[in-house]
Amino acid sequence: MINMMKNEYNLKLTVSSSPHLVTDMSTSKIMRYVIISLLPALAVSTYVFGFRAVTLTAVCVISCVIMEYLFNLMVKRKQTIGDFSAVVTGMLLAYNLPSNFPYWMAMIGSFVAIVIVKQLFGGIGKNLVNPAITARVVLLVSFPAAMTSWPLPGTSGADAVTGATPLGILAEGGGSMPSNMDLFLGNVGGSMGEVSALALLIGFAFLLWKKIVSPIIPACYIGTVFIFALAAGQDPIFHVLAGGVVLGACFMATDYVTTPVLPLGKVIFGVGCGVVTMAIRLFGNYPEGVSYSILLMNILVPHIDNFCTGLIYKKTGKIREGAK
């Protein structure tokens, strides 16, 4: 051998496969953008319901992060709190709760979201269903009274006046219906995050601008709700603005992990969510169906993905024997 390496290996160079460059968009950066996009809704919520909106969100976020940290520690898994996904889950969970919801119940919700739905299935990227949505559903069936007594705007704390949500009024009667403009701006009773469609849409526009999410699912979801309501002879704008459609469509149904990857799959998912939501609102016992519809469609995602992949590779599926 030629002795050309007189000072061989003295540099300790990294040898790896190409490419040697990566984009600066990382999972944690994506999650940070989602957090920023959720802030306008928190601001409106604080304005409408008072400072408890902030403390309840903080409780959810902190308990989610601590539970993820402790679980990873317990099962000796690589620490993943740095990716900020637990913060996003905590915020979304809080947005799905009424502002006067007891803190200890919110912590149970965080436990369901982080430990049961996310970590027991393998952590980030492995969960089958949306953690925040599932936690909301669990809380709804466990504490129906606390979950459905909504403080009315401008009242908070011990002397909060509770009342029905606009969808509740629609389903059961009683109370006066807010105008569509009140619904758009957030001057209504309801879960913390879902009150102002405007604030949510501002956040969502930020995500679209940063190219974090695709508009396909929200467009198909909201479009389907609109058309369904129109066909049923009800006010379509009311159905889009009331309840959790905007929050669900823009932030829950666009979660990467639990929604299809391919555009056609996104169309199927969005339309499916819209149909199930409206079916529950019009024919079901519950006044609201967003959580159930997204949960149901989450479970179908592997099948939707397989179906779409099959469509691509059936036609061009002939394997070229060029390798021989």
Next chain:
Amino acid sequence: MINLRNFSRELLLVCKTKGKNGMGPNRKHLKGIKVSHNKTTAESETETMPVPPMVYISMTQHIGVPCRPLVDAGNKVKVGQMIGDSDAFLSVPIHSGVSGTVEEIGGFRSVTGGEDKAVVIKCDRKQEISEEVKPPEVKDREEFIRAIRASGLVGLGGAAFPTHIKFDPKNLDEVDTLIVNGAECEPFITSDYRSMMEDTDDIIEGIRLIMKYLEISKAYIGIEENKPDAISLLKDKIETQEIKNVEVVTLKASYPQGAERVLIYEITGKKMPAGMLPAERGVIVSNVTTTAFVGQYFRTGMPLVSKRITVDGSAVRTPKNIRVPVGTLIDNVIDFCGGFRGKPGKIIMGGPMMGRSIFSERLPIVKNNNAILAFTGRQAVIPDETACINCGRCARACPFSLLPYALTRAYDRKDVKELKRLQVMECMECGSCAYVCPARKPLAFTNKIGKTMVKEASSK
């Protein structure tokens, strides 16, 4: 009428622009990614590096059979003298770029990790030119191909495929298009750009010769839009010299525009499945630097003995373009560029997207090198891999609309059948998927291994 089948395919695969297939301004583009260009050395004119004290000329500088050394220890060699050749079909001769004495001939650990042979020459710095060096005289195609082989030319875009074989396809009658590849889509590298700026006449002459002897009627020079000076310079030359049938095509600045299959599609609209030769589609693709060398060789007769390379990266003190004799050690090159700044953690031969990271700075430059990049700090470490979050960025980045996220899952399961169904063999390892992955998954690497797995399974 809307074609439903096409419509659903469009929906499935997300196409960036709409339009009909084939030539014309409305033609659909293949997907690509935006990478930061980092072409900091674009305006640095090529400096000729002084002859190093020693050169180590590898006998494996092309795809195919390695050369047999034609010299022995103690022999005197001159610039342009042939020092290695082989009788095998897939091979090209190797020449010395320095004058001096052969010190020894032996094996060394090559970039790929295997063992290659090298001729070590102690340079006398007189740079005496060999009597073998004289412009070739050719009358017909056969002699042209023979002259190209004798020049030691290989594909200088990086592939190192023997050019005389590329210029001599079985179905030459059907070849009617020459594409000169000046896309240079890799970040950092500017050696092709410098070639277009400095060797413009040689490029034009090279195109003329290739078109004449291979009887090709139409030539395109494809250049990315981020090199407006090169585009206008070549356009001017073509106009003032009234050259017919040569057209400069401005390409979108997107990676991997310079990949052969992408370039052919973008310029001619012809689709190329993996494993197909461009000649089967009536096209020959030649890199600008390769084409410039053809022109230069027929002018001077000097075989391929030196290379223009871009030296850049965060660990290089003064990045620049330099011309070095083939066989120069990388640390001599770096010393000429002011040495290292900080402790380099990674050195790459070629571009950062498809180049090869090497294990030592004491390896020789070979013919197909177009850049040496050295990096420190964050750019030099392998990023931490996290779990896939199903975002689909990889599928949106792939020029051939593969599904890298699904491929890597199939690879994790070692599921060869699924890899085959998802057409892993179509992957050209451009690295776009791995570049955009927010979870930092080495998708190009797993595809590479996936392809080997499929090949092994089908050869059983």
